[in-house]
Amino acid sequence: MTPGSGLQAGLKNRHLSMIAIGGVIGAGLFVGSSTGIATAGPGILLSYALVGTLVVLVMRMLGEMSAANPTSGSFSAHADRALGRWAGFSIGWLYWFFWVVVLAVEATAGAKILEGWIPAVPQWGWALIVMIVLTATNLVSVGSYGEFEFWFAGIKVVAIGAFIVVGLLAIFGVLPGVDAEKASFGNLSSHGGFLPHGPGAILTGVLLVVFSFMGSEIATLAAGESENPQRAVTKSTNSIIWRIGVFYLGSILVVVSLLPWNDPSIKEQGSYVAALDSLGIAHAGQIMNFIVLTSVLSCLNSGLYTASRMAFSLGERGDAPKAFARVNSRGVPMTAILASVVFGFVAVFFNYLSPDTIFLFLVNSSGAVALFVWLVICFSQLRMRKILQREAPEKLVVRMWLYPYLTWATATLIVGVLVYMLFDTEHDGRETVLLSLMVAAVVLVIAVVKQRLTAGRPAPAAETPADKVSIG
Numbered sequence: 001m002t003p004g005s006g007l008q009a010g011l012k013n014r015h016l017s018m019i020a021i022g023g024v025i026g027a028g029l030f031v032g033s034s035t036g037i038a039t040a041g042p043g044i045l046l047s048y049a050l051v052g053t054l055v056v057l058v059m060r061m062l063g064e065m066s067a068a069n070p071t072s073g074s075f076s077a078h079a080d081r082a083l084g085r086w087a088g089f090s091i092g093w094l095y096w097f098f099w100v101v102v103l104a105v106e107a108t109a110g111a112k113i114l115e116g117w118i119p120a121v122p123q124w125g126w127a128l129i130v131m132i133v134l135t136a137t138n139l140v141s142v143g144s145y146g147e148f149e150f151w152f153a154g155i156k157v158v159a160i161g162a163f164i165v166v167g168l169l170a171i172f173g174v175l176p177g178v179d180a181e182k183a184s185f186g187n188l189s190s191h192g193g194f195l196p197h198g199p200g201a202i203l204t205g206v207l208l209v210v211f212s213f214m215g216s217e218i219a220t221l222a223a224g225e226s227e228n229p230q231r232a233v234t235k236s237t238n239s240i241i242w243r244i245g246v247f248y249l250g251s252i253l254v255v256v257s258l259l260p261w262n263d264p265s266i267k268e269q270g271s272y273v274a275a276l277d278s279l280g281i282a283h284a285g286q287i288m289n290f291i292v293l294t295s296v297l298s299c300l301n302s303g304l305y306t307a308s309r310m311a312f313s314l315g316e317r318g319d320a321p322k323a324f325a326r327v328n329s330r331g332v333p334m335t336a337i338l339a340s341v342v343f344g345f346v347a348v349f350f351n352y353l354s355p356d357t358i359f360l361f362l363v364n365s366s367g368a369v370a371l372f373v374w375l376v377i378c379f380s381q382l383r384m385r386k387i388l389q390r391e392a393p394e395k396l397v398v399r400m401w402l403y404p405y406l407t408w409a410t411a412t413l414i415v416g417v418l419v420y421m422l423f424d425t426e427h428d429g430r431e432t433v434l435l436s437l438m439v440a441a442v443v444l445v446i447a448v449v450k451q452r453l454t455a456g457r458p459a460p461a462a463e464t465p466a467d468k469v470s471i472g
Helices: 013-022 027-068 074-082 085-117 123-140 142-171 200-213 218-225 229-258 264-269 271-278 284-316 334-353 358-366 369-391 405-422 429-453
Strands: none
Touching (some): 013 218, 027 200, 027 369, 085 123, 085 358, 123 334, 142 284, 218 229, 229 271, 284 334, 369 429
C-alpha cells in the first residue's frame, strides 16, 4: 500500500492474478480485430506481435518502478518523482480523462447488447443501470471490485482458452462432429500471401490494434491495495509475455487459420463470431455477445476503479481537490469514485445528445493517451533507475532488460507510431493524435502554471521524505 494512505489491503492474491490476466483482454480484442484482419490480412499477427512486444517492454519498466515503490498512483506517481510534479500531474489527469471517456464508450456498448436481449428497456436505460450497478460495487469496498473482476476476467479467460482449443482441434481435423472445410494453416498464405496488402499494412494494423492493449497497467495500480504489493507487481510483470502470447496472438492465429482473411463473414459478423460459425457451433453470435458483454462490464468495472484510484493519488499529492484523497471507514475513496462516475454519466449523456460532435471529440481527444502514458513510463524509468541504483539498489527486484538501450528503443518505437498516425487519414489517426496533443498541451500548461504558483510551498502531507524518492 501507499505509505500513509487510507486505502485498505482488500485485494486477495486470486483477485490480483485475475486482474492481471484480464487486464490485457479488452472488449476491443473481440470487437475491433475484424477491421485489423481486413486491413492487414494474416499479417495482422505481426501487428499484434509488434504491439505486444511494446507492451511487454513498457510493463517491464513499470514493473521495475512499481516493485520498488508500490503506490496507487503507479506511473503518475513515478513520473512525479522522476521527472517532476508537472509530469505526474499531466499524465495522471490525462489517464483519468481517458478512463472516464472509456466508461461512456463501454456503457453504451453494453447497453446495445442488453437492449437486443430485452428491448423493453431503452438503450439509455441499460447504460444507466450498468453504470449504477458497477458504481455501487466500487463504493462497497475494494474487495467487492476485486470479486466482480475475478469472475468477469475468469469468464473471458475461459472463453478465449476454449476458443483456442476448439479452433486448433478443428484446424488439425480432429474436432469430433465438425467438418471445417476452410480450416487450415494454409489460410495464412494461400489468399494473396501472408501480406496481401504489402508490408505497410503491418503499421496500419498497429494503429488499429494498439488501443485494445490499454489496461495492462491496471495490476500495478491495484497492487497498492494488496497485502504484498511487491510480490503482486513482480508476478504480474513476469507473466505478461505468456498472457499476451496466448490471448492475443493465439486467438488471432486461430481466427485467420479457421477462415481465409478475406472471407466476407469476418467483417459482417465479427472475427470471432465468424470463426465459431464456420465450425457450425449453434448460437455463435449470442455466445460471443455474452462474452463481449462480460468484457465490457469488466472494462467498466476496472475503468471506474482505475480512474478513481488515479484521482485519489492526485488528491494525495495535492494535484487534485483534497476531498479526492479522503477515504471512508472501509478504505474506499468515495469522492474520487463519484467524481469519476459523474464525468462518465455526462459523457454517456453526450453520446446520446450529440454522438457525432461532442462525444466524438471526447473519444478522439483521449485516443492517443495510451501512447503518451507509455512514453512517460519510458522516460520515468530512465531517470528512476539511476535514482534507485544510487539510493536504494536493494529495491531493484525487477529490472528492465538491456537498460538503457532497450528503453530508448521502446521510446523511439512509440514516437514512430505517433508520427505514423499523423499521416493516417483513412482511420482518423491524424485527428486522434492532433486532438490528443491539444488536450495534453492544455493539461501541461495548467501543470506548469500550478507548479510555478505553488513553488516554495511545503509538499502535501502524503509526500513525506520517507515516501518520496529524492531526485536530487
